[in-house]
Amino acid sequence: MMGMKLEHASVVLTGAAGGIGAPTARALFAAGARLLLVGRHAGRLAALMRSLDPQAGDRSRVDVLAVDIGTPAGIEAVRSVALARHVNVLINNAGLASFGRLGALDEAHILQAVTTNLVAPMLLTRALLPGLQDQPAAAVLNVGSVLGRLALPGFSVYSATKFGLRGFSEALRRELAGTKVRVQYFGPRVTQTGFNSPEVEAYNQETGAGTDPPEVVAAALLTLLRSGAAERFLGVPEKYAVRVNGLAPAALDAAFKRHRLALPDA
Ligand SMILES: NC(=O)c1ccc[n+]([C@@H]2O[C@H](COP(=O)([O-])OP(=O)(O)OC[C@H]3O[C@@H](n4cnc5c(N)ncnc54)[C@H](OP(=O)(O)O)[C@@H]3O)[C@@H](O)[C@H]2O)c1
Incomplete structure (x- = not known):
């Protein structure tokens, strides 16, 4: 398994200004990487x-x-700037939270969650892949979740997006085996960022969910990237x-009754 040398890396990081993105950007910068930081808000x-x-x-290494x-x-826009920067690492980190009983989620929200968490990483990966394949070593690291392998009441839509991202990662990893492009899936558990609404925090407290500070999650992401391993789950x-x-x-199934009872009413 070939690892990634971050001091030679040119990275696209989506969701860069977010709770996990910002410490990840700082850690990648400190490791010597060139960075293209992507988000919606200048x-x-x-x-x-x-x-x-x-x-x-x-x-000046950062844009x-x-x-x-x-x-x-x-x-x-990301594709054309990434090509000019000879990007060899794509970190699909941008994501949208989704929580609540299915009947309480509106259609526009569901479509936006699927677009942000699943369709956008697929389209971005497809757009950047030819450029990544031109590099001596490349990686696509998809930020999923523990909820991408263990689905909980209240997270039907969110888990579907993160399970989907894991399926995408697994298939693409096998499709690109033998090429210079590694495909990796990263599954943090609850992380202390603004991503989690007060309702989610109350649910997490009620169900005794373990949490990590975002700096710890960022360090674990860099360890995964350096290792070249297929997957890493935290906790x-x-x-x-x-x-x-x-x-x-x-x-x-029976183990999650407490989680079901901790859900806000529809
Ligand atoms: N926090 C957790 O408990 C937790 C646990 C497991 C996994 N994760 C995953 O970790 C990733 C980062 O989460 P976080 O806690 O850092 O959340 P966050 O603080 O809300 O940050 C998410 C970032 O995604 C960006 N984003 C959202 N939609 C976008 C779009 N359409 N185009 C461009 N950027 C967009 C936002 O950027 P702007 O608003 O600035 O545009 C924001 O900076 C997500 O994929 C999340 O699912 C989080």
């Missing part, structure tokens, strides 16, 4: 740029791109739970 990206430690290197990756124009109980769930999901 102001948030500019603030992230200013937060990069000047002691850690030259900020920002404010686009919506849920649109064809956004995908095309020791979660690592076992996802394995058991993979073998006998129905056997675990």
Whole structure:
């Protein structure tokens, strides 16, 4: 298994200004990578740029791109800038939260969650793949979730997007085996960012979910990227739970009654 040398890497990071994206950007910068930071809000990206430690290197290695990756124009903008920067690492990190009983989720929200979490990473990967294949070593790292292997009440749509992203990653990894492009799936557990609404935080507290600070998650993402491994899930109980769930999901159904009862009413 060939790992990635970050000091020689040219990276596209989507969702860069978010809770996990920002410490990931700072860690990649400190590791010497060239960065293209993607998000929808220019102001948030500019603030992230200013937060990069000047002691850690030259900020001219970094560029920002404010686009919506849920649109064809956004995908095309990332593709053309990435090509000019000889990008060899794509980190699909942008994501949209979705929580609640299925009947309480409106149609526009469901479509946006599927577009942001699943369709956009697929289209971005497809758009960047020819450029990635021209590089001596390349990686596509998809930020999924523990909920991409273990689906919980209240996360039907979110889990579907993250299960889908895992299926996409697994198939593409096998499709590209023997090429220079690694495909990796990263599954954090609950991370302390603004991603989780007060309702989700109340549910997590009620169900005793383990959490990680975003800096720890960012460091784990870099470890996965450097290792070249196929997948990494965070949290020791979660690592076992996802394995058991993979073998006998129905056997675990009764274990999630507490989660069902912790859901807000529809
Ligand atoms: N936090 C958790 O508990 C947790 C756990 C497991 C996995 N994850 C996954 O980790 C990833 C990052 O989560 P986070 O906690 O950092 O969330 P976050 O703080 O809400 O950040 C998400 C980022 O995605 C960007 N984004 C959303 N839609 C976009 C679009 N259409 N085009 C471009 N950018 C878009 C947002 O950028 P702007 O709003 O600035 O445009 C934002 O910076 C997500 O994929 C999430 O599913 C999170």
